[in-house]
Amino acid sequence: MAPAVRIQYRSAIVGGDRMVMTRGGLAEGADATHFGFSTVPLGDKQGLVDEVFHKVAGRYDLMNDMMSGGLHRLWKNELVSMLDPRPGERRAWRHLDVAGGTGDVAFRIVDALERRVRRRGGRLDRAAAEVTILDINGDMLGVGRERAVKRYGADSVLDFVQANAESLPLEAASLDSITIAFGIRNVPRIDAALGEFYRALRRGGRFLCLEFAPMDTPGLDRVYEAFSFHVIPRIGQIVAGDAEPYRYLVESIQRFPRPEAFAAMIARAGFQRASFKPLTGGIVNIHSGWKL
Ligand SMILES: C[S@@+](CC[C@H](N)C(=O)[O-])C[C@H]1O[C@@H](n2cnc3c(N)ncnc32)[C@H](O)[C@@H]1O
Secondary structure, three states, rough: OOOOOOOOOOEEEEOOOOOOOOOOOOOOOOOEEEEEEEEHHHHHHHHHHHHHHHHHHHHHHHHHHHHHHHHHHOOOOOOOHOOOOOOOOOOOEEEEEEOOOHHHHHHHHHHHHHHHHHHHHOOOOOEEEEEEEEEEEHHHHHHHHHHHHHHOOOOOOEEEOOOOOOOOOOOOOEEEEEEOOOOHHOOOOOHHHHHHHHHHHEEEEEEEEEEOOOOOOOOOOHHHHHHHHHHHHHHHHHHHHOOOHHHHHHHHHHOOHHHHHHHHHHHHHHOOOEEEEEEEHHOEEEEEEOOO
């Protein structure tokens, strides 16, 4: 999909210090936000994010493994085991995976549902569950759709929807659960998206969010920063032919709120029992909230 806005973005690491390049002296505020270490007009961020994922879509899954040493698989497995998806008995259990990209989380959810149904001697169908992958980027969804057909055939419980997390094309109180993995930090208006997740969930519904956190554990932070800012963009250059999108991805982690602050945002959106579980020394967290 062609990005709505094309703006050159760049930030640099100089002698280990981050140099923050702002555009035209914009200060972050009501109508400015961050894009990696750059400050951009709020209305421009989504176009820039779309451009990143348009560039990385074809190599996204390979790069995920290379950048995390395969750890993203364990983190996603943990997310799905916390969700503990169960097929509905009287009506289909409805799940939405926001920023679902190439389908990794949704496929794990479908596999978990299939295992449960098979144990009962049944077959997973739309009477038992519906799992929707929603993403703003048609290129990421296109890769996901191809993978889904290879894995489950054309007739599965999966649906693909191209839409913005800030404005879900779904009725209020129509979902049993929502997940978002490594997606929320890319959304320009995070509060708007959290509000939408709350609106779309039924009472008793659960929201789970897997996301990186800025690293500040003494000792570990230097190793982590060296890997993130020097090694990952280089891997991106070699494997995908472009370092810049990967520089954005690691910079955006450092600009994401700390887990306590993000849990407070989830609570402010209306969710109850907002909590988070750090994984791998706090490199990532799984945030949880309930609509009760
Ligand atoms: C790092 S990828 C994560 C993909 C997948 N969840 C995973 O864990 O492998 C982030 C995804 O967020 C999507 N995204 C960014 N902004 C979005 C928005 N406003 N609404 C929906 N999806 C968005 C991107 O298109 C991209 O597919």
